[in-house]
Amino acid sequence: MTVPAGFPTSAEALGASRRRVLVDAMGIAVSAIGFGFVYGLSAREAGFSPIEVLAMSVLVFGGASQFAAVGYVASGLAWPGIVLLTALLNARHLLYSAALAPWLSRVPFARRAVMAHLLTDEAFALSIGHFRRLGFTDEWGYWIGAIVSTFIPWTLATLAGVILGGQIPDPARLGIDVIFPAAMIGLSVGLLTGRREIVAAIVGAGVGVAVALVTSPAIGIIVGGLVGPAAGLLVPARLASETAPLGTPASADRFMMPGAHVRPPPEAPPPDARPADPPIDGVEDRDRTRP
Amino acid sequence: MSTDLIPLAFLMFLVTYPSRALGLLTPWLDRLPRVGFDYLQLVGPAILAALAAVSVMVVVSDDGQPAFHIGIEWVAVLACLAVTAWRKNLLLGLIVAVAIVVVARNLGFAALPA
Numbered sequence: 001m002t003v004p005a006g007f008p009t010s011a012e013a014l015g016a017s018r019r020r021v022l023v024d025a026m027g028i029a030v031s032a033i034g035f036g037f038v039y040g041l042s043a044r045e046a047g048f049s050p051i052e053v054l055a056m057s058v059l060v061f062g063g064a065s066q067f068a069a070v071g072y073v074a075s076g077l078a079w080p081g082i083v084l085l086t087a088l089l090n091a092r093h094l095l096y097s098a099a100l101a102p103w104l105s106r107v108p109f110a111r112r113a114v115m116a117h118l119l120t121d122e123a124f125a126l127s128i129g130h131f132r133r134l135g136f137t138d139e140w141g142y143w144i145g146a147i148v149s150t151f152i153p154w155t156l157a158t159l160a161g162v163i164l165g166g167q168i169p170d171p172a173r174l175g176i177d178v179i180f181p182a183a184m185i186g187l188s189v190g191l192l193t194g195r196r197e198i199v200a201a202i203v204g205a206g207v208g209v210a211v212a213l214v215t216s217p218a219i220g221i222i223v224g225g226l227v228g229p230a231a232g233l234l235v236p237a238r239l240a241s242e243t244a245p246l247g248t249p250a251s252a253d254r255f256m257m258p259g260a261h262v263r264p265p266p267e268a269p270p271p272d273a274r275p276a277d278p279p280i281d282g283v284e285d286r287d288r289t290r291p
Numbered sequence: 292m293s294t295d296l297i298p299l300a301f302l303m304f305l306v307t308y309p310s311r312a313l314g315l316l317t318p319w320l321d322r323l324p325r326v327g328f329d330y331l332q333l334v335g336p337a338i339l340a341a342l343a344a345v346s347v348m349v350v351v352s353d354d355g356q357p358a359f360h361i362g363i364e365w366v367a368v369l370a371c372l373a374v375t376a377w378r379k380n381l382l383l384g385l386i387v388a389v390a391i392v393v394v395a396r397n398l399g400f401a402a403l404p405a
Contacts, residue, residue: 034382052296059304064339069303071342079299087306088334095328097314104315116312172403175392178364181346182371182388186381188339189372196329197336204337205344212349213357220349221341228337229330 017133021126021141025149028122032150033157035183039067040161041168042180046074053162057155061120064187065089066158071180077218085225096124103128103137111139118146194242196232204228343368363401367391 036057043053048070056066065086072082096119104112126145131137168174192198208224347364349357367388375384395401 031382038382038385047293048296049293051292051294052300055297055300056303059300060307062307064335065303065307068338068342069299071346073296073299075345079302082299083302083306085338086303087310089338090307091310091331092335093307093310094314094331097311099314101314109316112315113312116315117308119311119315173393173396175367175389175396177404178347178367178388178392179385181343181364181368182385183381184339184343184346185368185372186375186384188336188343189375189381191336191339196333200333201336201340205340208341208345209348209359212345213359216357217345217349217351220345221338224341224345225334225338228341229333232333232337233326233329 013134014138017130018138018140018144020133021130021144022148024126024129025144028126028149029153032122032153035063036154036157037161037164038179038183039063039070040158040163041165041176042067042161042183043070043158044162044165045176045180046070048073048162050159050162053158054155057158060086061117061151061154062086062090063120063154067180067183067187071184072218072221074180075217075221077221081218081222085222088225093119096121100124100128103131104139104142106137107139115142115146118151120146120150122146122150194240196235196240196242199235200228200232202228203231363392363395366395 040053043056043066048056056069060066060069068085068089069082072085077085097116100119104115107115123142123146126149127142130141130145165176168176188201192201204224204227206224207227208220210220211223212220347362347368348360350360351357370391371381371384371388373384374387375381378384392401396403
């Protein structure tokens with residue numbers, strides 16, 4: 001545990017905050033189990049074997065990018081394209097990583113390297129809320145958020161989905177094929193935090209379909225995914241109405257896996273507290289997308 | 292059991308880990324131009340929306356030609372969007388989407404996918 005000077009430690013406060021992390025983690029774990037199972041079913045439909053699904057869950061460990069990869073593989077997208085889109089889709093973790101860096105700076109390098117692999121929307125939301133409540137770093141909260149709430153339930157549930165999915169006799173009649181596009185659009189809801197995001201999504205979808213019709217679905221997805229953000233940037237910052245820039249607890253709250261909603265702590269940190277979310281280029285988090 | 296996609300999983304790890312680790316392990320991230328952060332913020336919605344739209348609106352025929360598709364899947368996906376936005380619960384949205392497709396297909400209102 002790292003306790004910066006000026007922060008009084010309180011066993012009661014620590015215990016209370018840890019209990020809250022545990023309760024929140026249980027809620028997230030339930031959601032991760034349900035969603036992971038659905039991912040396993042979807043991956044099986046796309047031809048993934050159990051060992052391939054397990055490799056994806058352990059190595060990639062990113063729900064949206066794993067789900068997207070199912071679609072890429074099913075549509076015949078070449079591996080370089082899949083890797084490029086995965087990099088883009090997971091690039092948001094840069095912002096979470098930067099936001100957590102001040103809190104974890106005193107953690108030994110090797111442990112931070114492991115922490116990085118387990119950094120997800122959920123781990124970010126749980127841990128930064130925990131740190132802010134306490135006013136100091138408590139590694140225990142990070143590990144609970146990363147491993148107990150997500151890594152273990154997600155990995156096991158995806159494996160269960162791909163194995164038990166074989167027991168379903170007629171997947172099309174049960175609507176399994178619609179899970180993937182529905183999951184994609186549902187995941188995007190958590191990301192629509194302003195007008196720029198809405199424009200990016202609409203343009204990405206429109207361009208994706210148009211290009212797919214004249215070339216192939218795989219190329220359409222790539223072009224839509226690259227052109228959409230550029231179109232979103234055309235929305236003037238003063239009109240963006242951004243409510244939850246990535247890398248802030250507000251964004252993680254909206255971005256959670258299904259059903260999990262961890263609110264950022266209502267209490268403000270002490271005046272002499274280190275900033276919870278580091279400013280970028282001297283701009284506060286809430287102003288990141290504004291001039 | 293196929294293991295063909297394991298190298299792909301490893302490649303996906305190789306491009307995912309840096310984005311998770313750079314902030315925690317290196318000090319230079321703050322120097323990324325703000326437009327870069329803004330672009331990253333928009334990549335997720337664009338890719339996910341493109342994936343969903345292409346999945347339900349474009350089908351590839353046996354001869355490899357893509358074609359525009361209209362079907363019950365549109366309704367299901369839009370219902371998922373609405374429920375997820377309303378209840379803030381993706382799992383519930385997925386259940387509603389699947390239920391719509393199951394009912395429509397089993398009652399004969401919609402065709403099974405080719």
